[in-house]
Amino acid sequence: xxxxxxxxxxxxxxxxxxxxxxxxxxxxxxxxxxxxxxxxxxxxxxxxxxxxxxxxxxxxxxxxxxxxxxxxxxxxxxxxxxxxxxxxxxxxxxxxxxxxxxxxxxxxxxxxxxxxxxxxxxxxxxxxxxxxxxxxxxxxxxxxxxxxxxxxxxxxxxxxxxxxxxxxxxxxxxxxxxxxxxxxxxxxxxxxxxxxxxxxxxxxxxxxxxxxxxxxxxxxxxxxxxxxxxxxxxxxxxxxxxxxxxxxxxxxxxxxxxxxxxxxxxxxxxxxxxxxxxxxxxxxxxxxxxxxxxxxxxxxxxxxxxxxxxxxxxxxxxxxxxxxxxxxxx
Amino acid sequence: xxxxxxxxxxxxxxxxxxxxxxxxxxxxxxxxxxxxxxxxxxxxxxxxxxxxxxxxxxxxxxxxxxxxxxxxxxxxxxxxxxxxxxxxxxxxxxxxxxxxxxxxxxxxxxxxxxxxxxxxxxxxxxxxxxxxxxxxxxxxxxxxxxxxxxxxxxxxxxxxxxxxxxxxxxxxxxxxxxxxxxxxxxxxxxxxxxxxxxxxxxxxxxxxxxxxxxxxxxxxxxxxxxxxxxxxxxxxxxxxxxxxxxxxxxxxxxxxxxxxxxxxxxxxxxxxxxxxxxxxxxxxxxxxxxxxxxxxxxxxxxxxxxxxxxxxxxxxxxxxxxxxxxxxxx
DNA sequence: TTTTTGTGTCAAAACGATTTGACAAAATTT
DNA sequence: AAATTTTGTCAAATCGTTTTGACACAAAAA
Numbered sequence: 001x002x003x004x005x006x007x008x009x010x011x012x013x014x015x016x017x018x019x020x021x022x023x024x025x026x027x028x029x030x031x032x033x034x035x036x037x038x039x040x041x042x043x044x045x046x047x048x049x050x051x052x053x054x055x056x057x058x059x060x061x062x063x064x065x066x067x068x069x070x071x072x073x074x075x076x077x078x079x080x081x082x083x084x085x086x087x088x089x090x091x092x093x094x095x096x097x098x099x100x101x102x103x104x105x106x107x108x109x110x111x112x113x114x115x116x117x118x119x120x121x122x123x124x125x126x127x128x129x130x131x132x133x134x135x136x137x138x139x140x141x142x143x144x145x146x147x148x149x150x151x152x153x154x155x156x157x158x159x160x161x162x163x164x165x166x167x168x169x170x171x172x173x174x175x176x177x178x179x180x181x182x183x184x185x186x187x188x189x190x191x192x193x194x195x196x197x198x199x200x201x202x203x204x205x206x207x208x209x210x211x212x213x214x215x216x217x218x219x220x221x222x223x224x225x226x227x228x229x230x231x232x233x234x235x236x237x238x239x240x241x242x243x244x245x246x247x248x249x250x251x252x253x254x255x256x257x258x259x260x261x262x263x264x265x266x267x268x269x270x271x272x273x274x275x276x277x278x279x280x281x282x283x284x285x286x287x288x289x290x291x292x293x294x295x296x297x298x299x300x301x302x303x304x305x306x307x308x309x310x311x312x313x314x315x316x317x318x319x320x321x322x323x324x325x326x327x328x329x330x
Numbered sequence: 331x332x333x334x335x336x337x338x339x340x341x342x343x344x345x346x347x348x349x350x351x352x353x354x355x356x357x358x359x360x361x362x363x364x365x366x367x368x369x370x371x372x373x374x375x376x377x378x379x380x381x382x383x384x385x386x387x388x389x390x391x392x393x394x395x396x397x398x399x400x401x402x403x404x405x406x407x408x409x410x411x412x413x414x415x416x417x418x419x420x421x422x423x424x425x426x427x428x429x430x431x432x433x434x435x436x437x438x439x440x441x442x443x444x445x446x447x448x449x450x451x452x453x454x455x456x457x458x459x460x461x462x463x464x465x466x467x468x469x470x471x472x473x474x475x476x477x478x479x480x481x482x483x484x485x486x487x488x489x490x491x492x493x494x495x496x497x498x499x500x501x502x503x504x505x506x507x508x509x510x511x512x513x514x515x516x517x518x519x520x521x522x523x524x525x526x527x528x529x530x531x532x533x534x535x536x537x538x539x540x541x542x543x544x545x546x547x548x549x550x551x552x553x554x555x556x557x558x559x560x561x562x563x564x565x566x567x568x569x570x571x572x573x574x575x576x577x578x579x580x581x582x583x584x585x586x587x588x589x590x591x592x593x594x595x596x597x598x599x600x601x602x603x604x605x606x607x608x609x610x611x612x613x614x615x616x617x618x619x620x621x622x623x624x625x626x627x628x629x630x631x632x633x634x635x636x637x638x639x640x641x642x643x644x645x646x647x648x649x650x651x652x653x654x655x656x657x658x659x660x
Numbered sequence: 661t662t663t664t665t666g667t668g669t670c671a672a673a674a675c676g677a678t679t680t681g682a683c684a685a686a687a688t689t690t
Numbered sequence: 691a692a693a694t695t696t697t698g699t700c701a702a703a704t705c706g707t708t709t710t711g712a713c714a715c716a717a718a719a720a
Contacts, residue, residue: 001444001676003675003676003677004676004677004678005676005677013699013700014699014700014701015676015677015678015700016678016679016680016699016700016701016702017698017699017700019677019678019679020678020698020699022678023678025678025679026679026697026698026699027697027698028698028699029697029698029699032698032699046439046442046443047443047676047677048384048443048444048675048676048677049389049443049444049445050380050383050384050389050444050445050675050676050677051384051675051676051677051678051705052676052677052678053380053383053384053677054378054380054381054384054675054676054677054705054706054707055676055677055678055679055704055705056677056678056705057705059379059380060445061391061423061445064424074405075404075405078424082424082426086426091423091424091425091445092423092424093391093421093422093423093424094394094408094412094421094422094423094424095421096412096416109376112376113376113377113378113379114331114378114379114380115379115380115390115421220608220609249606249609250609253609253611276579276606278550279550279579279580279583281583281611331706333705333706333707334706334707334708335706343669343670344669344670344671345670345671345706345707345708346669346670346671346672346708346709346710347668347669347670349707349708349709350668350669350708353708355708355709356667356668356669356709357667357668358668358669359667359668359669362668362669377706377707378705378706378707380705380706380707381675381705381706381707381708382706382707382708383707384675384676384677384705384706384707385674385675385706385707385708385709386675386707386708387675
């Protein structure tokens with residue numbers, strides 16, 4: 001491996017001169033500069049990143065912590081993050097969720113090992129704070145799309161507003177009897193959306209069933225179960241707001257198999273704007289989350305903290321965007 | 331930041347002794363060991379990863395290069411990779427596709443900068459070799475799910491076999507007139523599947539249309555276009571093999587809107603086993619790719635090269651698995 | 661008892677860059 | 691012409707580990 005002294009020798013200068021040519025910390029005369037550049041070219045010299053990291057104290061690596069990388073969400077966030085950090089010379093290192101969850105000691109060690117200049121935590125399922133207590137408070141850290149407690153800066157979605165807008169949309173489209181199929185009840189996001197929807201429904205004159213706490217898993221079967229429960233036990237709804245698009249699809253198929261027409265007899269709104277909601281036989285009205293944007297903002301704040309030691313605003317709130325499709329075209 | 335000398339001082343030993351306690355390269359007497367351990371605990375000492383990397387020449391980081399991280403494929407591969415490398419103390423660093431594609435110099439610099447101990451290249455769209463010519467041949471590198479030329483070790487899918495099995499499945503289910511909607515023609519995978527399907531069709535007695543080279547984009551609209559073309563111009567098919575599930579869905583919807591029943595009048599097989607193929611109104615017969623497995627194997631080979639300098643087998647071939655669903659239940 | 665072997669520890673030399681104090685030589689100001 | 695400033699370069703110190711040759715001391719073998 002060719003190193004800086006090799007370059008210096010070939011160019012007939014000292015290593016420090018090579019370094020100055022590379023980093024521009026001191027002026028170098030043009031002829032010397034050229035000789036050094038030539039030597040670099042000739043030897044194909046690449047500075048050793050680890051040596052640099054050691055001297056500077058910065059690794060140029062930002063950690064990305066997600067409980068489940070399979071979740072498509074993470075990816076759009078990642079793209080947003082990368083759009084910011086890659087041009088600045090940073091790279092993204094993936095810290096697997098399980099690793100993060102299972103081993104406190106290692107997590108702390110990792111954050112403290114200087115391998116990471118900072119980290120972004122995205123969409124964790126757990127609300128368990130314990131791990132983070134071990135991370136030193138000055139370590140640059142930000143969470144995206146979920147709230148990990150009052151001390152950690154976060155980029156979040158206005159879920160209350162999303163719920164409210166769903167109700168508003170139903171009302172404007174002429175639906176009148178609200179129903180609700182939410183995800184697992186331990187999620188703050190779910191609760192906020194539910195509250196927003198219910199208060200919105202009240203505000204816009206939709207009827208609300210007494211029993212408004214159907215909670216199901218975030219998948220197709222959850223939607224099936226939710227819609228069955230809604231039709232069999234709650235009854236008399238024509239406007240169903242679902243926690244996500246998988247649930248919406250299950251709900252729609254169940255309604256159809258019960259002889260109901262969507263949206264004529266019953267309207268459905270999903271959440272997340274999954275790819276299939278756009279080409280499902282009945283295309284699905286849904287909320288798009290600005291995940292790319294969230295990643296971008298998170299990355300900008302993080303960089304600003306790492307590079308300039310600026311504090312990250314404790315909370316940044318973005319809005320989801322309603323995308324109207326057939327499932328609510330009354 | 332507390333360092334090894336601080337620990338040494340507190341424990342009343344030399345830094346090398348602390349190092350030996352940590353790494354076990356030399357025997358240390360039990361009482362000394364205990365004192366050192368105690369000091370480490372007390373000071374909350376975490377070794378500096380960069381200093382370590384510099385000394386050892388290994389960063390403990392493996393690069394993951396994917397053209398499009400949004401693509402769900404990458405994620406299952408990543409999970410497989412992680413299942414192997416995380417227990418061994420490695421971490422995964424994303425190298426964004428665009429970065430890889432656009433800037434030759436940087437790519438090379440990156441591979442050579444010792445920031446990465448090795449890299450996995452997954453599912454690139456381009457067939458462009460140029461970037462890799464700049465990577466030194468001894469750099470541990472392996473590609474997953476695509477072939478980047480004769481010199482790079484690869485884990486690939488037996489696409490020919492997949493095509494062949496699709497034909498076999500159609501024949502066994504009583505379909506008789508084969509049709510084909512493939513992805514963009516520049517993909518080797520597409521071509522292999524096509525050849526396998528056509529030869530399989532011949533072998534199992536399916537009729538093959540003269541015009542068997544419909545190529546469309548890999549999405550829903552591609553499927554719509556493909557099926558229209560098939561019905562309008564090729565005609566007389568009852569068994570359509572699609573390049574992926576998005577195309578299959580578009581094809582199915584188009585067939586249905588033309589008054590055909592799936593699978594009674596026309597059977598459809600997709601590829602990739604996307605989540606929605608399992609709950610689409612007509613569930614879709616598809617091929618599952620062993621992506622997790624591929625990632626796992628790639629990671630094992632890579633580690634073996636990084637740690638033990640064992641050469642990576644130039645080619646490892648895995649098979650896809652047919653999952654039968656309603657779209658071919660004749 | 662003397663020699664050999666084995667244990668446990670240390671001091672010093674890497675690893676490969678960046679930073680800083682020093683100092684000629686050249687350019688500018690008095 | 692002397693004093694001052696600027697410019698360009700270098701030598702040496704530093705970042706925080708790991709590794710290795712040396713050595714003291716204890717235990718075992720001669």
